Amino acid sequence: xxxxxxxxxxxxxxxxxxxxxxxxxxxxxxxxxxxxxxxxxxxxxxxxxxxxxxxxxxxxxxxxxxxxxxxxxxxxxxxxxxxxxxxxxxxxxxxxxxxxxxxxxxxxxxxxxxxxxxxxxxxxxxxxxxxxxxxxxxxxxxxxxxxxxxxxxxxxxxxxxxxxxxxxxxxxxxxxxxxxxxxxxxxxxxxxxxxxxxxxxxxxxxxxxxxxxxxxxxxxxxxxxxxxxxxxxxxxxxxxxxxxxxxx
Amino acid sequence: xxxxxxxxxxxxxxxxxxxxxxxxxxxxxxxxxxxxxxxxxxxxxxxxxxxxxxxxxxxxxxxxxxxxxxxxxxxxxxxxxxxxxxxxxxxxxxxxxxxxxxxxxxxxxxxxxxxxxxxxxxxxxxxxxxxxxxxxxxxxxxxxxxxxxxxxxxxxxxxxxxxxxxxxxxxxxxxxxxxxxxxxxxxxxxxxxxxxxxxxxxxxxxxxxxxxxxxxxxxxxxxx
Numbered sequence: 001x002x003x004x005x006x007x008x009x010x011x012x013x014x015x016x017x018x019x020x021x022x023x024x025x026x027x028x029x030x031x032x033x034x035x036x037x038x039x040x041x042x043x044x045x046x047x048x049x050x051x052x053x054x055x056x057x058x059x060x061x062x063x064x065x066x067x068x069x070x071x072x073x074x075x076x077x078x079x080x081x082x083x084x085x086x087x088x089x090x091x092x093x094x095x096x097x098x099x100x101x102x103x104x105x106x107x108x109x110x111x112x113x114x115x116x117x118x119x120x121x122x123x124x125x126x127x128x129x130x131x132x133x134x135x136x137x138x139x140x141x142x143x144x145x146x147x148x149x150x151x152x153x154x155x156x157x158x159x160x161x162x163x164x165x166x167x168x169x170x171x172x173x174x175x176x177x178x179x180x181x182x183x184x185x186x187x188x189x190x191x192x193x194x195x196x197x198x199x200x201x202x203x204x205x206x207x208x209x210x211x212x213x214x215x216x217x218x219x220x221x222x223x224x225x226x227x228x229x230x231x232x233x234x235x236x237x238x239x240x241x242x243x244x245x246x247x248x
Numbered sequence: 249x250x251x252x253x254x255x256x257x258x259x260x261x262x263x264x265x266x267x268x269x270x271x272x273x274x275x276x277x278x279x280x281x282x283x284x285x286x287x288x289x290x291x292x293x294x295x296x297x298x299x300x301x302x303x304x305x306x307x308x309x310x311x312x313x314x315x316x317x318x319x320x321x322x323x324x325x326x327x328x329x330x331x332x333x334x335x336x337x338x339x340x341x342x343x344x345x346x347x348x349x350x351x352x353x354x355x356x357x358x359x360x361x362x363x364x365x366x367x368x369x370x371x372x373x374x375x376x377x378x379x380x381x382x383x384x385x386x387x388x389x390x391x392x393x394x395x396x397x398x399x400x401x402x403x404x405x406x407x408x409x410x411x412x413x414x415x416x417x418x419x420x421x422x423x424x425x426x427x428x429x430x431x432x433x434x435x436x437x438x439x440x441x442x443x444x445x446x447x448x449x450x451x452x453x454x455x456x457x458x459x460x461x462x463x464x465x466x467x468x469x470x471x472x
Contacts, residue, residue, distance in 0.1 A: 171347075
């Protein structure tokens with residue numbers, strides 16, 4: 001396949017940035033999207049040009065490191081996959097592909113397609129954990145009975161890899177699907193209930209301080225989420241937050 | 249409890265509560281207006297009751313006006329905050345791939361409804377308030393001794409331009425409700441295995457109520 005790539009190039013956080021056109025030929029339909037970018041970068045390096053900076057790590061759809069807004073969608077046009085799992089067979093010979101960084105005030109661009117998603121880390125630090133005393137005689141978690149339905153829902157929420165596609169897809173740059181998933185995975189389990197009140201209050205407070213927008217329930221996040229995290233997690237977070245506010 | 253309405257979830261909760269209130273009001277407004285199609289007498293009686301009963305006039309009406317103003321102001325506040333959350337837009341954005349037009353354009357359908365409300369207030373509410381509270385006529389009667397409510401409604405829908413404006417506004421109201429109804433339930437946390445049926449009910453409400461108002465306007469226009 002021969003393709004035209006329109007890639008966002010930005011030297012640093014202060015640079016204005018712009019789309020730059022690149023022609024790339026002999027792209028195999030079996031390549032992953034990131035492999036296609038690897039080929040482009042090899043070519044750029046051979047020409048003595050600056051390669052395109054983009055995030056990646058496991059390339060197995062697990063780590064949540066890759067991002068990219070491809071042809072107007074987070075992680076591209078395929079469903080239930082991250083950019084590293086997106087294959088070039090999703091495109092046609094002669095296509096023009098727009099490649100932009102995830103856009104949000106809370107996700108500032110560092111360089112080219114790389115954005116700073118440490119705001120998610122700070123939300124996690126605010127309450128996305130359970131406190132367990134690991135000294136003495138800890139009780140095995142398997143000894144605590146958990147309803148199968150709750151266990152399944154907690155597991156599904158816990159599959160969130162924190163990639164930020166929800167924020168990137170949302171017209172309001174809302175992080176509520178991410179925070180909803182992180183709140184839900186603990187709220188549904190007995191170990192998480194102990195700190196449930198302070199967890200949801202602190203995580204939502206941190207989310208607001210980071211400058212994410214308000215959820216208007218468009219559902220774009222759920223559609224674009226590579227892990228299929230459900231909007232029900234946002235509703236659960238809303239319930240948890242309202243109940244916690246009444247208590248606190 | 250302190251600070252709840254300064255949080256993103258609290259603001260959405262408040263927005264949803266005002267939406268519930270307005271949706272209940274809309275249903276009540278429709279229930280009275282549809283009487284005009286079936287019985288002039290019943291419509292006049294209901295209108296006179298609503299227009300003179302002190303609980304409606306001095307408690308419900310101020311609460312309604314507050315609810316409408318709150319809903320619009322909060323809508324603008326949320327829109328401004330949300331725009332600030334992405335100061336640099338995408339060059340290419342395919343919003344239609346993952347969300348409905350209605351959900352992405354609530355501010356525009358809302359502004360159209362606001363423009364309609366201005367027309368509606370000029371048409372009905374301001375003359376009503378003027379007659380009752382400035383001219384002091386609480387009788388609701390015409391010089392011939394009959395109630396004036398049905399006559400006023402019937403007369404207003406004679407003008408085809410007004411009917412067209414009303415019909416257009418109700419199309420936008422329907423679009424607003426098609427997203428807003430279920431969005432309000434989601435905002436208060438009512439989205440789980442027990443609330444699946446709400447989605448269908450919300451769609452039916454969002455289509456049937458505005459359609460009913462359009463029918464009333466057209467009925468009076470074509471029955472002159």
